[in-house]
Structure formats: C-alpha cells, structure tokens
Amino acid sequence: MTKKPNNIKSSNLRKKQLLDAYNKMLLIRRFEEKAGQSYGLGKIGGFCHLYIGQEAVVVGLQMCIEKSDQVITTYRDHGHMLACGMDPKGVMSELYGRIDGYSKGKGGSMHMFSKKSNFYGGHGIVGASVPLGTGLAFSNKYRNNNAVTLIYFGDGAANQGQVYESFNMAKLWNLPCIYIIENNRYAMGTSVQRSSAQKDLSQRGVSFGIEGEQVDGMDIDSVVEAGKRAVDKVRNNQGPYILEMLTYRYRGHSMSDPAQYRTRDEVKEVRDFSDPIENVKNKIISKKYASEDDIKKINNEIKNIVDISAEFASKSPLPPSEELFKDIYI
Numbered sequence: 517m518t519k520k521p522n523n524i525k526s527s528n529l530r531k532k533q534l535l536d537a538y539n540k541m542l543l544i545r546r547f548e549e550k551a552g553q554s555y556g557l558g559k560i561g562g563f564c565h566l567y568i569g570q571e572a573v574v575v576g577l578q579m580c581i582e583k584s585d586q587v588i589t590t591y592r593d594h595g596h597m598l599a600c601g602m603d604p605k606g607v608m609s610e611l612y613g614r615i616d617g618y619s620k621g622k623g624g625s626m627h628m629f630s631k632k633s634n635f636y637g638g639h640g641i642v643g644a645s646v647p648l649g650t651g652l653a654f655s656n657k658y659r660n661n662n663a664v665t666l667i668y669f670g671d672g673a674a675n676q677g678q679v680y681e682s683f684n685m686a687k688l689w690n691l692p693c694i695y696i697i698e699n700n701r702y703a704m705g706t707s708v709q710r711s712s713a714q715k716d717l718s719q720r721g722v723s724f725g726i727e728g729e730q731v732d733g734m735d736i737d738s739v740v741e742a743g744k745r746a747v748d749k750v751r752n753n754q755g756p757y758i759l760e761m762l763t764y765r766y767r768g769h770s771m772s773d774p775a776q777y778r779t780r781d782e783v784k785e786v787r788d789f790s791d792p793i794e795n796v797k798n799k800i801i802s803k804k805y806a807s808e809d810d811i812k813k814i815n816n817e818i819k820n821i822v823d824i825s826a827e828f829a830s831k832s833p834l835p836p837s838e839e840l841f842k843d844i845y846i
Contacts, residue, residue, distance in 0.1 A: 534805060542793055544571045545793055551594065565770045565771075566594070574595050581664060584662075587668070589667075589668035590642070592765075602618065606618045626638050643679050652693075653692050670699070674697050683756075692756070694750055721758045729759060735795060766787065
C-alpha cells in the first residue's frame with residue numbers, strides 16, 4: 517500500500533468537539549483494555565464483550581442527540597454506557613459483580629441500566645434491543661415528547677426475525693427511532709460476507725419504506741455528519757431511519773473467543789490504517805488543537821481514571837444474599 521498509516525482526513529468539528537471526542541473514545545478504549553485484563557485475572561466472571569475498535573460510532577452519535585433522547589443496545593455495551601456519561605466506577609463495579617455496580621452486581625457485563633443517563637441496557641439476547649427500543653420510541657410518540665431513540669445492534673442480529681417485525685411496526689406508526697447496525701464484519705465467528713445474502717445492511721428496511729445509509733464508522737466526522745442528518749429527519753417526524761456503521765472489532769466476539777477465523781494481518785491493517793482514535797488524534801495534531809505533550813497528558817489522565825475505577829470496584833462489597841430477592845417485581 518502506498519498511503520501512510522492513519523492517513524489524516526479533514527475535519528469539520530470544532531476544537532472542543534474533537535478534544536471531547538478523543539477523551540471519550542480513549543476512555544472507552546482504556547476501560548475495555550482494563551476489563552480484558554481483569555477478566556483474564558479472574559476478577560470478572562460470565563460473558564464479556566469488548567468494544568475496542570468501534571469507539572467512534574457511539575461517541576460520534578452521542579454528539580448528535582439531546583439529554584432527553586434514549587439509547588439502548590446489545591451485550592457489547594460498556595462503550596455505550598461510558599459515552600452516555602455513566603460513571604466508570606459504577607460500570608467496573610458491575611463487571612466485578614459488586615454492590616456499587618449499576619445493577620448492584622446482579623446484571624454483570626450485559627445488563628446495566630441508568631435511568632438518569634437515559635440508557636436502557638445492555639441486553640444479552642441477540643437482537644433484543646430492537647423490539648425493546650422500538651417500544652421506547654412508541655412511548656415517545658404516544659407522549660409527544662419529541663425524543664429520539666437510538667437502537668444499536670450488530671450485523672449478526674440484523675438477520676433476526678424480531679428485527680423485521682420491529683421495522684414494520686416502526687414504519688407503520690412512523691416512530692422516532694434510528695436503527696444503528698454496528699457492522700464490525702463478524703457475527704460471532706462468521707463473516708458477514710458468508711452469512712448475509714444482502715451485504716448492504718443499510719437497505720434491510722427498503723421493503724418497509726425505511727431509508728438507510730452506510731457510514732464510515734471508523735471516522736468520527738463521518739459518524740457525526742450522518743448522525744445529525746438522521747436525528748434531524750427523525751425528530752421532524754420523518755422516521756424511522758437506518759444507519760449502518762462500517763466498523764471493526766479488534767478483539768474476539770467475547771473474551772472466550774480466540775478469533776481464529778481471521779488473520780493477524782487483517783487486524784493489523786485496520787489498526788495501522790483506520791484506527792478511529794489515532795484518526796482523531798491526527799486531526800487534533802494537524803489542526804494544532806493540542807501538542808504531542810498535551811496528548812500524553814490526556815492519556816495519563818484517562819489511565820488514572822480507569823485505574824481508579826478498577827481499584828474502586830475491587831474494594832466494593834459483594835451484594836448481600838437478600839439482593840437476590842429484590843427488583844424481581846415492580
């Protein structure tokens with residue numbers, strides 16, 4: 517290849533926007549790396565799906581919505597929680613199964629919620645976020661509160677039947693929601709090229725009359741541009757809408773997945789040429805919004821935040837046995 521790694525793309529984002537994006541994306545990356553380490557040390561049990569490589573998607577889309585809007589996603593959810601503003605200490609504590617976690621240690625990696633942050637999970641069933649998110653959008657339509665719901669799911673979940681039932685109802689009732697397909701190329705261990713008859717997942721809503729588009733999910737500017745356009749349409753009663761984010765996960769499907777279905781060279785090529793965090797950093801440096809020393813300082817600050825969250829989680833008490841019987845019924 518003749519181009520240089522992490523080729524610098526132009527940016528229309530302002531200084532504060534780029535710096536904020538870099539901070540949030542780096543927080544997600546370092547948090548997930550720490551979660552992976554903690555899992556390996558046996559401090560985190562159960563399933564654990566890391567978001568490393570996909571950070572530009574959720575950070576970019578959060579820049580496009582209001583505080584009153586809602587987010588719901590699948591089991592690869594830690595990045596969404598942090599982007600929504602949830603406390604890293606609470607998220608890590610939940611991963612550790614401790615009482616200070618967002619679900620009091622009972623939900624683990626896949627089932628955390630925050631009403632304050634308008635984050636509705638974290639759901640372990642493949643594609644479950646889609647009908648649930650569609651229900652949230654129906655609630656917004658019924659209440660006429662002008663809120664938009666962002667509904668995340670993966671390329672594998674895009675083949676689930678409940679997704680298309682939701683599409684039908686969403687268009688039938690013109691619901692204010694955006695379906696975000698995070699196409700990271702692999703559904704568990706199967707390439708989307710081998711598992712999907714229609715490779716352009718943004719067109720999955722055509723038969724229902726739902727518009728969609730593919731977006732470079734590794735570039736923060738592309739995500740924000742498409743996100744603002746979609747949010748504006750949906751908030752002005754022109755929804756629903758589909759955004760297929762073309763992204764990539766560096767780690768396996770979960771911590772138990774050795775990812776032997778792809779080569780190291782493939783992962784290295786994405787890291788070298790398309791890494792979303794490096795792309796933002798290069799934009800910041802090229803625009804002289806920050807120096808290399810400033811970037812190092814940010815990195816140290818983020819590392820400290822993540823280390824504190826892990827230390828806090830390790831010291832948080834385990835939930836008492838009576839917690840088993842709480843939150844079962846309303």
